[in-house]
Amino acid sequence: MSENHESGSLVKTLRPFHVWALGVGIVLVGEYMGWNFTVAKGGVLGSLLAMLVAGTMYVMISLCASELGSSTKLAGGPYDWARLFIGPGAAASVGLAVYMEYIALEAADAIVVAFIAQSIFPELQVFPVTLLVIALLTFINYRGVVAALTLNFVLTMIAFIAIVVFFFATAFGAVDIHPEYLFQGALPNGMIGLFAALQFGPWFYLGIEGAAMCAEECKHPARAVPLGQQAGMITLLIGAAMTLYLCAVLIPADMLGVSVYPLFEAAQNSGMFIFIALLGLGTFLTCVASANGCVCDSSRSWFALSRDNYVSSWFSAVHPRYNTPYRAVIFTVPVAIGFAFSGFLDQVITFSIISGLLCYVLIPFSLIRFRNLFPETTSKVRPFVGPLQPYIAYFAIAIAITIFSTLFWGYKYNLIFAFVFYGIAYFYFSHRHKNSNIENNWTEMGWPAPKGSENERIGKEVMGVGDE
Amino acid sequence: MEMNDPALEKKYHSKLNGDTVLVLGMLALLVSVEGFVLYKILSETWEIAGNFFYLYVIFVGLLIAIETIGCLSVRNSIKKHMFEFRYYD
Numbered sequence: 001m002s003e004n005h006e007s008g009s010l011v012k013t014l015r016p017f018h019v020w021a022l023g024v025g026i027v028l029v030g031e032y033m034g035w036n037f038t039v040a041k042g043g044v045l046g047s048l049l050a051m052l053v054a055g056t057m058y059v060m061i062s063l064c065a066s067e068l069g070s071s072t073k074l075a076g077g078p079y080d081w082a083r084l085f086i087g088p089g090a091a092a093s094v095g096l097a098v099y100m101e102y103i104a105l106e107a108a109d110a111i112v113v114a115f116i117a118q119s120i121f122p123e124l125q126v127f128p129v130t131l132l133v134i135a136l137l138t139f140i141n142y143r144g145v146v147a148a149l150t151l152n153f154v155l156t157m158i159a160f161i162a163i164v165v166f167f168f169a170t171a172f173g174a175v176d177i178h179p180e181y182l183f184q185g186a187l188p189n190g191m192i193g194l195f196a197a198l199q200f201g202p203w204f205y206l207g208i209e210g211a212a213m214c215a216e217e218c219k220h221p222a223r224a225v226p227l228g229q230q231a232g233m234i235t236l237l238i239g240a241a242m243t244l245y246l247c248a249v250l251i252p253a254d255m256l257g258v259s260v261y262p263l264f265e266a267a268q269n270s271g272m273f274i275f276i277a278l279l280g281l282g283t284f285l286t287c288v289a290s291a292n293g294c295v296c297d298s299s300r301s302w303f304a305l306s307r308d309n310y311v312s313s314w315f316s317a318v319h320p321r322y323n324t325p326y327r328a329v330i331f332t333v334p335v336a337i338g339f340a341f342s343g344f345l346d347q348v349i350t351f352s353i354i355s356g357l358l359c360y361v362l363i364p365f366s367l368i369r370f371r372n373l374f375p376e377t378t379s380k381v382r383p384f385v386g387p388l389q390p391y392i393a394y395f396a397i398a399i400a401i402t403i404f405s406t407l408f409w410g411y412k413y414n415l416i417f418a419f420v421f422y423g424i425a426y427f428y429f430s431h432r433h434k435n436s437n438i439e440n441n442w443t444e445m446g447w448p449a450p451k452g453s454e455n456e457r458i459g460k461e462v463m464g465v466g467d468e
Numbered sequence: 469m470e471m472n473d474p475a476l477e478k479k480y481h482s483k484l485n486g487d488t489v490l491v492l493g494m495l496a497l498l499v500s501v502e503g504f505v506l507y508k509i510l511s512e513t514w515e516i517a518g519n520f521f522y523l524y525v526i527f528v529g530l531l532i533a534i535e536t537i538g539c540l541s542v543r544n545s546i547k548k549h550m551f552e553f554r555y556y557d
Contacts, residue, residue, distance in 0.1 A: 045517055048509055052527035059531055063538045171504065182512040194520075223555045226542040227487060234494040234535065241505040248509065379552060384545045387537045 010075060011323035013146050014218045019228025021153035023211025024235050026102070026293035027204075028159055029109060029286045031236070031243045032263050035203040040257030042197025043187045044248045049194050051240050053399060054201030060396035061209055061360055062233045064367040066226040067386035069212030071370070072445075073221045075325075076304025077213035077297075078359050078366070083308065085369035086362065089430030092310050093422045094362050097355035098301040102210065103332060104352035106294035107339035109287045110134050116284050127341075133291065134336050141295045141329045144322045145217050148296055155289035160239060162282035166267060166275050167242040170249070175270045177249040185253020199406040204240040206356050208232055209363060210297040222383035295332050303328040310429060350411050354418040357407075360400040364393035373450035380446050483556040484547055491539045498535070502528055 038047035065077070074080040079095030114129035141148045169175055187193055211229045218224040243263060247256055250266040259265050267279035303325035306315035319326040368390045374381050386392075407415050442449055506528055510517050517524070550556065 044509060045513060048506070049523060049527070052524060052531060056527050056531045056534070059535050059538065063534070063541075066538075066542070167501075179508075179512050182509055183515075186513040186516045191520075194523075220553055220555050222549055222553055223546050226545060227491075230535070230539055230542050231491065231494060234491075234498050234539075237531070237535070238494070238498050238501050241501045245505045245508060379549060383549055383553070385541065387541045388534065392534060 009323075010217045010318060010325070011145070012217055012219050014149065014214050014224060016224045016228040016231065017153055018146070018149040019211050019214060019218065019224050020232045020235070021149050021156055021289075022214055022293050022296060023208045023229060023232035024160065025149075025152035025156040025286075025289035026105070026207040026210055026297065027232075027236055027290070028156055028239065029112075029290035030203040030206050031163070031239045032159070032283045032286050033112070033259075033261055035200065035240070035243070036247065036256050036259055036262045037200040037203070038197040039185065039248075039253055041200065042189060042193035042195075043185050043253055044182055044244075045187045046189075046193045046197030047244055047248075050197040050201030051204055051244055053198060054204055054403070055237050055240065057360065057396050057399040057403070058202075058205040058208055058236075059233055060392040060399075061363055062211075062229050063386040064364050064389075064393055064396065065209045065212040066229045067382065067384055067389070068363070068367055068370060069215040069225040069229070070222045070384040071382050073215045073218075074304065075213060075216040075300040076307075077215070077301065078209065078363050079301055079304050081366035081370070082362055085366045085373060087430065088310075088433035089426040089428075090362055091308075092305070092429030092433075093426045094359055095301055095305045095310060096425055097358045097422065098210070098213075099298050099305070101207065101352045101355040101359070102294040102298035102301070103335050104339050104355075105207065106134070106137075106291045106298065106332065107336045108352075109291035109294065110137075110336065111340055113284065113287045113291065116287070130340055131337065133288070134333060134340070137288070137292045137295050138329060138333050140292065141299065142319070142322065142324060142326050144324060145214065145296065148292060149214070152289045152292050155285040155292070159282040159286040159289065160235060162278040163239050163242050163246075163263065166263075166270075166279060167246055169275070170246055170270070175250075175272065175275070178252075179249060181250075181252050182248055185248070185256070188253065196406060196409055198403050199409070199411070202353060202356060202403065204243075205233075205236050206353065207293075207297075208236060209359060210293065213297050213300050216300075226384045295329065295336075298332050299325055299328040302331060308433075310433070350407075350414045351418060354404075354407065354411075354414060357400055357404050358418070358422060361397055361404075364396040364400075367393045373452075374447065375451060376448070381448070477551075480550055480556050484543075484550060487546060488543055491543060495536060495539060499532060502532065 038050045042050065068081045069077065072080055072084060076095065078098055079091055082094040083091035110130045110133040113133050114126040117129050118124045118126055140151060170177060189196065211232050212225050215221040215225050247262045247266045250269045251259060251262065256262055261283050264279045264283050267275040303316055305311045306313055306328060315328045315331060317327050371390055377385055506524060510521055510524065546555065
């Protein structure tokens with residue numbers, strides 16, 4: 001790690017519910033909108049399979065992220081794992097991928113919030129409201145991570161409870177449903193639709209790996225990261241199944257596939273004011289929570305890249321009073337505005353998904369390398385030992401590559417552009433930081449030297465055990 | 469590793485039970501909801517889905533099994549390290 005930065009350390013105050021709020025807060029918006037494109041591709045059955053296949057992949061990714069996050073306890077998340085266990089080229093690619101993934105999502109969320117506000121108050125203009133949302137959330141994140149994530153907890157909890165209440169009311173017969181919609185829209189494009197629907201399956205869970213990115217700011221990362229992340233994963237799995245069922249029995253499949261706000265539309269079709277109000281509020285709040293979490297995660301990724309001189313070290317300063325990476329937080333504003341008003345938002349969101357999928361290949365690969373380099377299970381190196389490893393890491397990579405391949409249908413040019421962008425980043429930063437693996441100071445982290453290194457024997461002697 | 473203070477030790481075990489109940493409750497809800505949704509959708513579309521229903525069974529089985537094992541690992545990890553890292557002080 002570079003010594004060339006003026007930062008102090010980030011404040012360590014976060015608890016498991018903050019980790020839950022960060023992960024679920026970013027992702028829950030994908031259950032309010034976006035996932036329904038699976039229905040357009042593969043009908044209700046294609047959507048159900050995409051939800052289960054993507055869910056299986058994310059369960060395995062979140063277990064990998066829990067182990068890596070609680071072990072390294074660093075703010076960069078996937079970037080830091082790749083830097084430590086793979087190499088500088090992969091680290092820079094993942095760091096940029098995480099940054100792009102979250103900042104593009106932030107821009108999209110802010111625009112949706114502005115559109116919702118305009119639909120309620122027609123005299124409002126989208127442009128200034130989008131700016132206001134971005135500025136307000138940046139200010140909250142500038143002031144402190146605890147305030148930002150406590151806000152996320154409240155917003156996310158309300159949005160999740162709205163889904164749960166609507167589901168149970170429907171399941172217990174309080175809402176008139178149309179089971180015939182399930183058969184009518186079961187598989188409109190045949191068996192190929194089952195495969196094609198996979199490309200939008202990640203919408204149900206996209207970004208949950210970001211929960212581990214607050215590990216450096218957790219009071220007890222070895223408890224907070226695995227507990228918060230797994231609780232978040234279960235929340236999303238429950239929310240995804242409820243959402244799919246509600247929308248599939250209340251909206252005809254051909255309309256569901258193109259709906260902008262499917263859960264809100266399902267509530268409108270129920271004809272009950274309480275659910276229309278609840279799900280309308282949920283749609284609004286989940287967009288705000290997602291944008292808020294995205295500011296937090298994208299700034300941490302930029303901060304980590306800056307701290308290691310991948311980008312200017314000027315961004316790695318920590319606020320003396322609020323203990324936040326304030327320059328990295330403020331820097332999200334111009335980039336998010338640039339994305340928001342590029343005029344190609346659908347392309348930007350697809351780029352965000354492709355960036356996420358790149359992370360889903362490299363996170364399990366980081367874990368495989370971590371297990372190979374540090375096979376010992378001590379409290380210091382690996383306080384949380386994920387189960388079934390490395391088999392589930394290999395399986396997660398296989399599913400991620402399969403989903404990647406389905407993007408070739410319809411998003412060929414986005415895929416090629418992403419490969420070129422991250423390929424250039426890989427080779428540029430590999431060349432520029434070719435000696436950085438040697439600079440990894442394992443002893444400073446309290447770890448032994450990695451297996452097979454020249455200093456392994458010396459490292460074992462200096463390694464301490466015990467404290468976190 | 470354990471503590472010498474019985475009151476603090478009792479507090480730790482009580483908090484651990486709280487974490488356990490939270491995770492078990494969420495897992496139970498997950499299994500119920502997934503089972504309900506899968507049954508409702510597959511039963512209504514059985515004429516079509518009957519040919520490849522095993523895909524759903526395989527993936528829902530994998531999903532729930534891996535998540536359950538993962539949650540048990542989290543619980544065991546917290547139990548193992550709770551005194552060492554003073555999780556509940």
